[in-house]
Amino acid sequence: MRSRTKALAENQIAALWRLDGALREKTLWKMLYESAARADELLCLNVKDLYPQGKRGEITAKGGATEWIHWQSGTAQLLPRLIARRTRGPLFLTDRRAPAGTPTLDVCPETNRGRLSYRRAEEICEENTRLLANPLASPEGIEDLDGWTLHRLRHSALTHDAEGGTSTPMLLARSRHASVRSLERYARPGVDAVARHVAERDPAARRRT
Template sequence: MHWQSGAAQLLPRLIAGRVEGPLFLTERRAPEGTPTMDVCPATGRARLSYRRAEKIFEESTRLLANPLASPERWDGLQGFTLHRWRHSSLTHDAENGTSTPMLLARSRHASARSLERYARPGVDAVARHVAAQDPAAHRR
């Protein structure tokens, strides 16, 4: 795994001296038969599933995703999803000129064709690119 500096600075707090076991845990003890590597040896709790992490993330980001919503509507709102978060990260990387091989490596996609949905630069990114490639601007 590769972490950017913001996440890397928070990681020691999350790890808190742990040397084994999953970091993101359910609130309950792991059921009998759960693979050992998916159980925290200190607490006996199971690894948090992607589906549950997605639900927690979506619920926790409702207000961020809908900053103008009134409190009586909060329960019916949707927050961000982990997939959308990943999508936006790849889109920003593509807009900033990250190469296709690097986007493939970061996304863990096998085909450049699968990146098409992410690599759709916005109007501002296209304007920056055109300005950067303008030969008249380089002569000034």
């Protein structure tokens, strides 16, 4: 039976970072988790939207509002390699040249490659995480099973923040939700948080200390 919570456990996140994936995917997944942004927002980023020195980026959120996302050292270490010497165009690119008729804003003028789509990014994430999501599955049947979605990284980041005691105002700022009620989905503690809670209240452990 699948877990009811959408948040990944901390050991699952750690296993994801150990995957031998492509630089583009590593950067996207790390940025998703560290920024707690929506995947479509990150995929719409252009190189010019990034402010590496401040570990932040300017995005267009729901409704067309301009907002900021912030990342940590993991993303900061990967971004220079992903960008290389590019100074414009989409941040996350396809592996091939953009087909004729692709909107100019979705084509890198320096490489002629197109912007990576949400559909393709989601497919790659699911394909690469099937074994992590189904550790007991046989290799023969793995192709028929689901992997992890991009959204689970955002959900995991916000859930782990809530478990760590992050304040409601900060969670609202991180998630960029308009309503406190929207945070309820992240308030359900995950497996690791419950395990720590039980262990900390174990009478035997208290006697040992």
